[in-house]
Amino acid sequence: MKGVLLVNLGSPDSPTAKDVKPYLDEFLMDERVIDVPLWLRNIIVRGIILRNRPKKSAEAYKKIWWEEGSPLVVISERFTEKVQSKTDIPIALGMRYGSITIKNALQELKNKGVDEVLLVPLYPHYAMSSFETVVVKTMEEKAAYFPDMKITTLPAFYKNPDYIKILSESIQRELKDFEYDHVLFSYHGIPERHIKKSDPTKFHCKIDGSCCSTNSVAHNTCYRHQCFKMTELVKKELALSEDKVSLSFQSRLPNDPWLKPYTDFEFERFPKEGKKKLAVITPAFVADCLETLEEIAMEGKSQFQEAGGNDYKHIPCLNDSDEWVGLMAKWIKDWQADETLPA
Numbered sequence: 120m121k122g123v124l125l126v127n128l129g130s131p132d133s134p135t136a137k138d139v140k141p142y143l144d145e146f147l148m149d150e151r152v153i154d155v156p157l158w159l160r161n162i163i164v165r166g167i168i169l170r171n172r173p174k175k176s177a178e179a180y181k182k183i184w185w186e187e188g189s190p191l192v193v194i195s196e197r198f199t200e201k202v203q204s205k206t207d208i209p210i211a212l213g214m215r216y217g218s219i220t221i222k223n224a225l226q227e228l229k230n231k232g233v234d235e236v237l238l239v240p241l242y243p244h245y246a247m248s249s250f251e252t253v254v255v256k257t258m259e260e261k262a263a264y265f266p267d268m269k270i271t272t273l274p275a276f277y278k279n280p281d282y283i284k285i286l287s288e289s290i291q292r293e294l295k296d297f298e299y300d301h302v303l304f305s306y307h308g309i310p311e312r313h314i315k316k317s318d319p320t321k322f323h324c325k326i327d328g329s330c331c332s333t334n335s336v337a338h339n340t341c342y343r344h345q346c347f348k349m350t351e352l353v354k355k356e357l358a359l360s361e362d363k364v365s366l367s368f369q370s371r372l373p374n375d376p377w378l379k380p381y382t383d384f385e386f387e388r389f390p391k392e393g394k395k396k397l398a399v400i401t402p403a404f405v406a407d408c409l410e411t412l413e414e415i416a417m418e419g420k421s422q423f424q425e426a427g428g429n430d431y432k433h434i435p436c437l438n439d440s441d442e443w444v445g446l447m448a449k450w451i452k453d454w455q456a457d458e459t460l461p462a
């Protein structure tokens with residue numbers, strides 16, 4: 120029997136340093152996130168980052184935490200329930216990090232008689248620190264505990280016309296009542312090094328002005344290209360004028376160069392250029408989370424207004440909207456019927 124495994128990133132169990140620490144340890148010790156040799160990762164993560172960050176992150180989580188739990192987890196659970204109500208095969212939810220595990224989700228599917236799984240990493244774009252690590256972890260769990268399961272992965276859907284349409288329509292609805300002079304697409308950042316590591320040709324991605332707009336097989340795994348492409352497609356769908364839209368990358372760790380421009384630098388720059396009414400969308404995420412609700416909706420607003428900006432609006436992610444639930448149910452039904460995957 121067929122079934123579906125939805126996977127997102129995961130959150131700590133509570134917004135306390137005690138629970139944030141093991142969550143961050145599992146997350147940052149992932150070799151696809153902090154991609155240095157184990158001995159050095161141990162020093163960077165356990166010797167440096169985990170000394171102060173859990174307390175700081177816990178404070179940030181406290182600001183956005185809901186009565187039911189972490190927004191990312193609660194929204195993902197609601198999404199899963201709604202998708203389940205529109206399909207007749209079992210759907211399970213796992214998280215890459217934290218206590219809602221991929222292994223338990225696969226077990227849940229197995230208990231219901233599932234032996235053919237559609238794996239859906241809940242990320243529109245491919246990055247080794249998001250999409251790839253979900254696939255690798257799921258395959259490791261399969262090899263160790265579920266060797267007879269067949270697993271097929273739904274590809275990154277950053278340019279899927281139906282996804283672009285529902286994303287654009289949700290942005291349109293939010294922009295209807297907001298007078299803006301700029302729309303910023305703020306994507307989660309990654310270190311520049313990751314782009315080069317994920318390039319199968321080993322020469323295409325130079326992170327220059329043109330590589331991401333020059334056709335290449337490298338773009339199947341180029342996060343930067345995929346962010347540019349998604350921005351272009353939404354811009355076209357909404358007929359937004361060229362000078363009113365730009366893209367940036369948020370949430371970086373110190374020391375390495377990360378993808379640029381940096382979102383927080385843009386918040387400082389825009390008011391000085393006369394862009395004082397800003398709408399921000401965060402299309403690397405399908406569900407609102409710490410990075411959107413705290414970093415963009417709260418911190419971003421303060422940074423922008425302290426730099427001289429006036430009106431500011433964070434546009435929510437697709438979350439558990441009927442349109443997104445309906446599209447996921449359609450993708451699942453297409454795969455269920457004849458193995459068709461969205462392009």
Ligand SMILES: C=CC1=C(C)c2cc3[nH]c(cc4nc(cc5[nH]c(cc1n2)c(C)c5CCC(=O)O)C(CCC(=O)O)=C4C)c(C)c3C=C
Binds near residue numbers: 129130310372403407
């Ligand atoms: C869009 C997908 C994501 C990519 C790519 C990604 C890369 C990446 N992230 C970190 C470090 C942190 N990210 C944190 C939170 C976080 N990251 C994503 C998604 C991607 N990360 C989400 C959805 C969230 C929110 C989780 C939630 O519970 O709401 C955090 C934790 C919070 C904090 O302390 O700031 C860290 C740390 C790296 C290093 C990285 C690529 C190398």
Ligand SMILES: [Fe+2]
Binds near residue numbers: 307370
């Ligand atoms: Fe992250």
Ligand SMILES: [Fe+2]
Binds near residue numbers: 323325332343344
């Ligand atoms: Fe590229």
